[in-house]
Amino acid sequence: MSNSSESILANGYSIFHGTDAWRAFSKFINLGAKTYASVNILVDAQVEQFCLPALIEKAPSLANASIIRIPSGEASKNIDTVIQIWKTLQENGATRHSLLINLGGGVITDTGGFAASTFKRGMDFINIPTTLLGQVDAAIGGKTGIDFLEIKNQVGLIKCPAAVFVFPEYLKTQDHEQLRSGYAEILKYGLITDKQLWESAISNHSDFSNYSESTWRELIQKSLIIKNDIVLKDPEEQGLRKLLNFGHTVGHAIEAHALKNDELPISHGRAVAIGMICEAYISSRVLNLSTAELDQIAQALLRIFEKGDLLIPDDSTLIELMRHDKKNVNSNISFTLLNSIASAEIDQHCETKIISEALNYYRDL
Ligand SMILES: NC(=O)c1ccc[n+]([C@@H]2O[C@H](COP(=O)([O-])OP(=O)(O)OC[C@H]3O[C@@H](n4cnc5c(N)ncnc54)[C@H](O)[C@@H]3O)[C@@H](O)[C@H]2O)c1
Ligand SMILES: [Zn+2]
Incomplete structure (x- = not known):
């Protein structure tokens, strides 16, 4: 697939951003239902409230996915949160053939991308950025990671998502300072x-x-x-x-x-x-x-x-x-x-x- 008004070809994955992105997303999930062993969705409380319902509406099979909840904000972009994600994936029976959907701002995509890339030596993840910063920056480019000893982004790796889906309607619930x-x-x-x-x-x-x-x-x-x-x-x-x-x-x-x-x-x-x-x-x-x-x-x-x-x-x-x-x-x-x-x-x-x-x-x- 080459770049079009609907999608952009990145480093081995596509970024779907056009008016057709929802359709591309449900297609990805339907196909994934056959290929992925299980699906987990990483969220924080705001994203679960404002963004998860639309995702499940567009891809109803996600109603069966396991939800992994982490506290919101930069304070949770750390190794303790990663351990919590690994632990929940393990308890959910995730394998390296499972999928993690990172639904949220840059904290979720950075932390979730790192947790998925290291769990069982790496499982697929997709990014669905819900903040403007996530949509124009954090969710693409392959940088994943966490803060360490109060220094930002000290531990991490470069690993690309399997796909990125950008839905501008998610910006409606963002406050002005975040926009x-x-x-x-x-x-x-x-x-x-x-x-x-x-x-x-x-x-x-x-x-x-x-x-x-x-x-x-x-x-x-x-x-x-x-x-x-x-x-x-x-x-x-x-x-x-x-x-x-x-x-x-x-x-x-x-x-x-x-x-x-x-x-x-x-x-x-x-x-x-x-x-x-x-x-x-x-x-x-x-x-x-x-x-x-x-x-x-x-x-x-x-x-x-x-x-x-x-x-x-x-x-x-x-x-x-x-x-x-x-x-x-x-x-x-x-x-x-x-x-x-x-x-x-x-x-x-x-x-x-x-x-x-x-x-x-x-x-x-
Ligand atoms: N990997 C990269 O290349 C890269 C690039 C830039 C920034 N980053 C990282 O991104 C992080 C910042 O990301 P951010 O600005 O998205 O902040 P964030 O992820 O902390 O999200 C900000 C707040 O917005 C809430 N939120 C998210 N989506 C919402 C929505 N649609 N409606 C209402 N509330 C919503 C979240 O719950 C959170 O409280 C930093 O940790 C930064 O280091 C990474
Ligand atoms: Zn920046």
């Missing part, structure tokens, strides 16, 4: 490779209430194609895949600081949006990003992610956190930066004084 979090990744895809996507994502934007299912479908499809193209060329993140890290060097440091200090939690997307503004500033100093484009990026991101009362930690704390980022080859802080909108360069470095200037640029906006 905004995923939206930051769509904006990032535009900034690194697709000016039209960037422009349509910033010009459409209001409070998401006017987004129709087809608007979402179009934004999600464009995002999936961009991420999938990059991942296909560099699945192991040797080079090109680092393009996806734009905004994430500063963004991860802000997130890590909030996590460590029990501060008000900051969504991944909000941290990345601040990171994109700072890294756009660095781009204007290190590469050729024009002042006009820097202004446009900063103003557009501020309109969507208004500043509020979030305080950016002091420079030395953040720079220290950036040094420990696992994206670095040594303690040299690595950035993906922009030459211009839709033209990005990986493996860029700068003096710490420019990082401080970038943080001040954001603080003074």
